[in-house]
Amino acid sequence: MTDLTIRAREPSDAAAIAALMNLPGVRHGTLRVPFVTKSFVETWATGPTNTFLLAVRHDTIIGVTVLMQGRDRTAHTGSILLFVHDAHINTGVGTALLTEVLTLADTVHGLRRVSLTVNADNHGAIHLYRKFGFETEGILRGDVLRDGVFIDSITMARLRF
Ligand SMILES: CC(C)(COP(=O)(O)OP(=O)(O)OC[C@H]1O[C@@H](n2cnc3c(N)ncnc32)[C@H](O)[C@@H]1OP(=O)(O)O)[C@@H](O)C(=O)NCCC(=O)NCCS
Numbered sequence: 001m002t003d004l005t006i007r008a009r010e011p012s013d014a015a016a017i018a019a020l021m022n023l024p025g026v027r028h029g030t031l032r033v034p035f036v037t038k039s040f041v042e043t044w045a046t047g048p049t050n051t052f053l054l055a056v057r058h059d060t061i062i063g064v065t066v067l068m069q070g071r072d073r074t075a076h077t078g079s080i081l082l083f084v085h086d087a088h089i090n091t092g093v094g095t096a097l098l099t100e101v102l103t104l105a106d107t108v109h110g111l112r113r114v115s116l117t118v119n120a121d122n123h124g125a126i127h128l129y130r131k132f133g134f135e136t137e138g139i140l141r142g143d144v145l146r147d148g149v150f151i152d153s154i155t156m157a158r159l160r161f
Contacts, residue, residue, distance in 0.1 A: 002090055004093065006100045009052040014041040016061045017054075025086035029122050031144065032083075045081070051109075055084070055093045062088040065097040069109055077113040078105055082125075090124070098132050102158070112160050119144060120152040133158045 011016070021036040022024060045052060045066045053062030062085040070077040078099060084093045105111040118125050120139065134156040142150040 004066070004096055004098060005056045006053055007056060009054055011042070013054065013061060014038045017041045017064060020061060020064060021081065023086045025089065026083045028085050029080070029119060029125060051104060053097060053104075055097050057088065060085075063093040063097050065101045067101050067105055067109075067114075069111065076111055077115070078109065078111045079115045079117075081087055081116075093152050094125075094128050095131075098128065102132060106160060110140075112159055113161070115155060115157040117143075117153050117155050119146070126154065126156075129156050129158075132150050133161075 014119050015038045018036045018038045021030075021032045021041070022034065026032060027034065045068065047068065049071065051067040051069075053065050053067075054061050059150040062068045064081070064083055066081040067078050068080070069075065080098075082094060082097060082101075084097075094129065097122075102114065105114050113142050115137070116134065117140070118129065135158070137155045140153045140155065143153040
């Protein structure tokens with residue numbers, strides 16, 4: 001995808017990332033709560049073992065992924081977050097971000113296990129994760145309160161032992 005760039009996050013990106021996290025589709029698919037602020041994003045997921053990648057199209061941030069690496073005896077593991085701008089879903093942005101973040105997980109951090117949690121009715125996301133080798137490990141019943149309803153989520157992992 002020629003008009004898509006993947007780059008690192010800069011401190012000046014906080015407001016644009018907050019705007020992305022406040023979109024209805026992103027909120028529906030993730031655990032994000034309404035009214036995310038710039039100051040929340042400035043400290044969110046900024047730990048020393050976290051890798052934050054952004055997808056940018058025409059100077060606009062349209063996708064985010066975060067790889068959070070474990071520590072000590074779980075240093076070979078990581079978990080990921082992923083979301084794409086409502087107006088840009090199904091255009092390959094998630095594929096581009098996952099490709100990049102899993103390449104880093106495999107070839108830079110040497111991770112053997114990458115996991116994630118996804119709402120059980122998020123069929124597009126589950127389809128994408130399966131394409132990248134994630135397999136279902138379990139169902140978390142009533143795990144998420146979304147729009148006043150408790151829904152199930154699914155834990156998935158991609159192993160490289
Ligand atoms: C889930 C998400 C990250 C995927 O990103 P994306 O940029 O839309 O993904 P891509 O365009 O690279 O690929 C989407 C794939 O899902 C498929 N898909 C879309 N809707 C689908 C559905 N309802 N059922 C099955 N597959 C579906 C597409 O056909 C495509 O598969 P293909 O490449 O084999 O044709 C994005 O839709 C998103 O951010 N949604 C809102 C937030 C969210 O749900 N985040 C995930 C939290 S775990």
